[in-house]
Amino acid sequence: MDINNLVQTVLIYALPVLFAITIHEAAHGYVARALGDDTAYMMGRVTLNPIKHIDPVGTILMPLLLYFATSGAFLFGYAKPVPVEFGRLRRPKRDMIWVALAGPASNFIQAILWAIGYTLLVGTDTNERFFLEMCKAGVLVNLVMWAFNLFPLPPLDGGRVLVGLLPHRLAYSLSRIEPWGFFIVLGLVLIGVVGTYWLRPLISLGYLSLDFLLTPLTSLFL
Secondary structure (H helix, E strand, O other), X not given: OOHHHHHHHHXXXXXXXXXXXXXXXXXXXHHHHHOOOOHXXXXXXXXXXXXXXXXXXXXXXXXXXXXXXXXXXXXXXXXXOOOOOHHHOOOHHHHHHHHHHXXXXXXXXXXXXXXXXXXXXXXXXXXXXXXHHHHHHHHHHHHHHHHHHOXXXXXXXXXXXXXXXXXXXXXXXXXXXXXXXXXXXXXXXXXXXXXXHXXXXXXXXXXXXXXXXXXXXXXXXX
């Protein structure tokens, strides 16, 4: 593997990834606090300081090992989850939905902002390849995080949304999967189910949505 390409790739993706995971986790804590649970705030997790959200294994070691092992074809990682005590929320079953959605929503908003940055650079003929690639990376990273975290299985955000939406008996049954949910999801990722049937369709929808939302801006440069 070309070390120069590796270094360049790391530099391009570093800032988008740090913003993506930091704002995602902080958004969970911020919404939880607004809805009655200040656990994350009291533990200093409602912050944009990335060090507070980085998991040494999930955020750094695992992605690097997978990058080298698969020559960049497959990446997977996670941040330190923000602690939320759902029982302290004012209306736990309803409010857990909003807490869960806050993370993916923050990623989609970031994807919009990176897409705006890319459009402005291209529209003003700013041919700085590094920044153009960083903007593209920012869109991709955040759309992947948005789509992946919406997968409907606990402990992912989509699973918690589904628990909040289902009747109590079904919600309880689904919530019991959470201790093994990570391993189930990882298995589904490795055999290609998540990528083929969830990530690709949702990310394609995300790009289409961005194209639609940015139509007024792109029309200014035509």
